[in-house]
Amino acid sequence: MENFTFCGEVNVQLEVRNASRYIVLHAHRMHIEAVRVAEDKLAGAVRVARSFLYPQTQVLVVVLNRSLEVQRSYNLKIIYNALIENELLGFFRSSYVLHGERRFLGVTQFSPTHARKAFPCFDEPIYKATFKISIKHQATYISLSNMPVETSVFEEDGWVTDHFSQTPLMSTYYLAWAVCNFTYRETVTKSGVVVRLYARPDAIRRGSGDYALNITRRLIEFYEDYFKVPYSLPKLDLLAVPKHPYAAMENWGLSVFVEQRILLDPSISSISYLLDVTMVIVHELCHQWFGDLVTPVWWEDVWLKEGFAHYFEFIGTDYLYPGWNMEKQRFLTDVLHEVMLLDGLTSSHPVSQEVQQATDIDRVFDWIAYKKGAALIRMLANFMGHSVFQMGLQDYLTIHKYGNAARNDLWNTLSKALKRVGKSVNIQEVMDQWTLQMGYPVITILGNETTDNVIVISQERFVYDSDTKTKDSGLGDNSYLWQIPLTIAVGNTSHISSEAIIWVSNKSEHHRIPALEEASWLLGNINQTGYFRVNYDIRNWRLLINQLTRNHEVISVSDRAGLIDDAFNLARAGYLPQNIPLEIIRYLSEEKDFLPWHAASQALYPLDKLLDRTENYNIFSEYILRQVASMYLKLGWPTNNLNKSLVQASYQHEELRREVIMLACSFGNKHCHQQAATLISDWISSNRNRIPLNVRDIVYCTGVSLMDEDVWEFIWMKFHSTLAVSEKKILLEALTCSDDRNLLNRLLNLSLNSEVVLDQDAIDVIIHVEILNARYGEALFMNSKLISGVTEFLNTEEELRELKNFIKSYEEGAAASFSRAVETVEANVRWQRLYKEELFQWLRKSLTH
Helix, strand or coil: CCCCEEEEEEEEEEECCCCEEEEEEECCCCEEEEEEEEECCCCCEECEEEEEEEHHHCEEEEEEEEEECCCCEEEEEEEEEEECECCCCEEEEEEEEECCEEEEEEEEECCCCCHHHCCCECCCCCCCECCCCEEEEECCCEEEECCCEEEEEECCCCEEEEEECCCCCECHHHCCEEEECCEEEEEECCCCCEEEEEECHHHHHHCCCHHHHHHHHHHHHHHHHHHCCCCCCCEEEEEEECCCCCCEECCCCEEEEEHHHCCCCHHHCCHHHHHHHHHHHHHHHHHCCECCCEEECCHHHHHHHHHHHHHHHHHHHHHHCHHHCHHHHHHHHHHHHHHHHHHCCCCCCCCCCCCCCHHHHHHHCCHHHHHHHHHHHHHHHHHHCHHHHHHHHHHHHHHHCCEEECHHHHHHHHHHHHHHCCCCCCHHHHHHHHHHCCCCEEEEEEECCCCCCEEEEEEEECCCCHHHHHHCCCCCHHHCCCCEEEEEEEEECCEECCCEEEEECCCEEEEECCCCCCCCEEEECHHHCCCCEEEECHHHHHHHHHHHHHHHHHCCHHHHHHHHHHHHHHHHCCCCCCHHHHHHHHHHHHCCCHHHHHHHHHHHHHHHHHHCCCCCHHHHHHHHHHHHHHHHHHHCCCCCCCCCCCCCCCHHHHHHHHHHHHHHHHCCCHHHHHHHHHHHHHHHHHCCCCCCHHHHHHHHHHHHHHCCHHHHHHHHHHHHHCCCHHHHHHHHHHHCCCCCHHHHHHHHHHHCCCCCCCHHHHHHHHHHHCCCCCCCCCCHHHHHHHHHHHHCCCCCHHHHHHHHHHHHCCCCCCHHHHHHHHHHHHHHHHHHHHHHHHHHHHHHHHHHC
């Protein structure tokens, strides 16, 4: 660990299927010292003529003097050395400070194609093998790997060799090891799996890992019961590291997390932080089955493992906190609404993307894979019925365990599960349309003027910028068709019918709805379980708005949130008049549930950004404040009772209060501003932070943006002195809320120094302030998150020109993100041109009434 180098020896047992004079396997950025090929003990060596690295495809080619013979097995031995890298991929190093001295650790990140940087191997998911790992290191460190240590041999010179048990059949990218001087706490599941959490000694002492450790034990038990397949290894270690390219990585038996996604100080963490930590852990544990045990055949189906793990974040959290209704409610605002924003662009892509070469792989790990994948799986679970879906998953995991599977294997297993309960749906046929076509449909339901009880249902691809439809590379949107499981219900002032399901597969269809009276309204896509939007004729929208105003509880919480999100987005894309969404949110003064407020708040955010630099902006903010005022007064501010654990406090109520305070402060409610300033002043004068946990980020940000430079300096000082990871993160984001150019420049310069600001956090700083920098190498989400964050709110012709010129000068790298950025800005410019005036006219009229 002093000079960050390592050397290794690999022995691969090969079985020859076809005679060959060549052995080709992956190896990259290493020095090969020796290569030997031998048949079993008796027959001796096969002479190696030469071997060479071929960096273009990251392989090592071994050329032999004579051919390897069919059906014989050989041993390939390679001795090599390499650096412990300073970038976050392969076998890399990281550091932290303990008692004023810097400590180092080495840890691996092999997914998707970086095992080949740590040892020569057949580095593709399909080549599953068993691995027996030994690590020799200085005795002042410990080493960890996927399996438990079998024996440790202490050498004379202060070195020790740990021999780990052999793994089951597995893919290279799930192997892992670490060399560190961390300490741990442990617990054991009912079935005897030993769970440990390893972290910096001071974090373990403070108990920062206890929350994660306890829920991990409960979640392994939950998954074993849900999947009816036991966890396959004797132990699971969770390793909290200071730096990591992703939030976490699900290496089998040794999952690695970046500290701020797993360590939690209960006394100073908000509900949203607790939720964040919970969901990352639920996600990685799901992968121990979907990923580690059953692995996608190839990267084009990466969305299968990621979509599942993302969907199960909500199922698993519902198990831990049954009252939180994650899958039914929070999924909408956190996954569905977010990904539909992206997937409504013509520059989107299907969830299954072809992957031809290694450089394509990073592309497939994006929000479309995770979030659309999860949304499609939720739609599937809901139209199949949860218990049949669960049965199908149990079969799938049992059939394919320790092997690889592709999406069609899953579809076939699920179709069989449906057959067993007497239903017949060809799941592959349905799902192919959703996974191989990009985008999603908008369903339009129109009452039929002439015939009673008959409605016309049509589908077309939803696109934000209809100008791009026409220039879309020859793909008229007419060619897009989906088989859509449309659930539908009929309601009147006091009552809503149970839902019926209509499978819509044509461009346009007529359907008979029995109970449709004069005053009844229709609601489609009940609880928003489907991955599409629904539009109605204006008469039906009016009836729905009327219903929300008179008695919103007839319509479910999820449906209220869904109506709000659909209306704002249909209007933004020009499918609906601009005033409809603004009329819908008038009922919010009576809304006591968190979800519809959250949906409104998220939908208003882009609209706010389209308007906030226009001269009539105050008309808009005034209108929003009117909708928020009464609820803000009713709920007030939380008090700071630190003795009460967050989870007991009503999650819904606290999150609702937080949402309303956030809207009030960001749209300029005077009382909200004063309250924030008072809380900050109190903290500065008493040096005791009495700001309630759940609104700290809002208070910090509001304080920094309204108050003088001393507040910025104070927050900057606290950012450096605090030890709690969760607190560091929100203090850092607060620093970006300033309007002072000098302070922002100072912050940006500091954010580029990775000693001061961790790489993962720098992105957030930059998005909040806006600048570009190339410190990220290959790390996945980083660049695209940065590009969209900086550009998505540009909305004038001038800014569009500027963006296009910037892209010209920056040819390389993030092509997909750039075309998304340009399309988003073009849609913004178009909205300004076509709809801004209409919106302001309606607002003026409604404010004078």
